[in-house]
Amino acid sequence: MQLKLYDTLTRQKRDFVPLDWELGLPKAERRVRMYVCGPTVYDFAHIGNARPVIVFDVLFRLLRHLYGNDRVVYVRNITDVDDRINARAAELGVAIRELTERTYRDFAEDVQALGCLPPSFEPRATEYIEPMQAMIERLIDQGNAYVAEEHVLFHVPSMPDYGELSKRPLDEMLAGARVEVAPYKRNPMDFVLWKPSKPGEPAWPSPAGIATPGRPGWHIECSAMAWRHLGEMFDIHGGGIDLEFPHHENEIAQSRSAFHTPRMARFWVHNGFLQLEGEKMAKSVGNVVTIRELLKNWNGVGWPGETLRFNMLRTHYHQPMDWTVAGVEESHKILLSWYEDLSPVSVDEMPPPEIVEALCDDLNTPELMTVLHKLKREKQSGSLGASLRFLGFSGDISKLYRTYTLEAGVGQYAVSLPSTVQFSVQRYPNELQEQIAALKEARDRARKEKNFAEADRIRDELKKMHILLKDLKDDTTLEVER
């Protein structure tokens, strides 16, 4: 099946053929190579950060399916040197290394909860200073970069194709620029490859004979890490659309100039931006929602990671997405209805061709939803299960329970509980369980006496605790809202 991907550089949906296949390398040497910009580890990742992680995890899974698990190399970097990290560490009064390690662990936990496979490599920027310096020296030697006031700057006019990704004519960019240009730049568009550090800031010996120790600029790390792991030219470079300019444009300038390649990556794949309840999600608006909050307690509800993953995939990755409570609830409902009647799936069972076909069409996950709904409708639960597993969903209904944070008397109870058709309130705190049992008995009595107003009142009260009642022929079951 032929994978097609939309390439931002050419603005076209094209057939994807990995370079090694096109070159006809021996089978054992072939690799599909993908690089995705990862997190800057200074604070919990928010739901916007989760989008590329989930989207490219799906692409990773698809590539493994198409080319073989051992043929795909997926690199997602960790940016652990950055001014925001320095600021945050100072604010918290902790060592930079401690902050970055802790934040990375939190990120790894969150991402795992979202059903994402670990990438093949997760290189940290601070462990790649040496290749960054090697690239910088090379760029200077070749006349693509220069030293000025202890900075090393990339000279943009030395790269004739600059702007090819974002399609920005240089003169127009300058006309609209709102930033003050540092006086030592030869050209206003020139960007920093290396900068001197002040005392107390992270620093390494500087390249190019610069006396003051310094640290890398933002863009060079990705060029260096991609080079080390994937070579001078590779197949796919991914990330959020906001990175298109300047970050990816500058990566291209650095890598292509250093290695004299016609492309840095053969496909540039960008996911669209995410909004929250119709608003831009930003610290300035005060509506940033972290993955952690969504998993633990978002307006009283902790959502299963699989629900969050599913919700993300209901929108095509290229489209702008609006993240809403209503949307998450709908996702959760759909997933529950599917998980309820999955039959056991054998490990070897493959998803039906339509599933792979939908993904091969530029990761058309909404189309994929249609296929999944069809499998459900036609009661093909084996195929449904195999498809879900393929997409990173467990199919295990016990992983789909929500966590409620209740106000019950003093303090709050966070309760996480399973729910079956049987009584299943055992994970509520004891005093709540007693309360619930008493309410149920009271309601049973009221119903016997045909006092239905009272019975309905009690039902509403239980509903507030996320307990649902189902009146059967001669019994009433209690279950936790799922």
Next chain:
RNA sequence: GGCCACGUGGCGGAGUGGUUACGCAGCGGUCUGCAAAACCGUUUACCCCGGUUCAAUUCCGGGCGUGGCCUCCA
């Protein structure tokens, strides 16, 4: 100000030059004290204005709106 995306029924969301995807919600029915759940059935769409065409939601131009980038940002 410059550049770039996007604009589909109550909501979410694909797709297509001609045959009203799909899901959620809603409505009707079976069932129920009433509900819930389940099952069956079912309504509603392509931002505005021009143009091309036998025919446009789909192509082209303009407008309006939303968002992104130009400064850290997925």
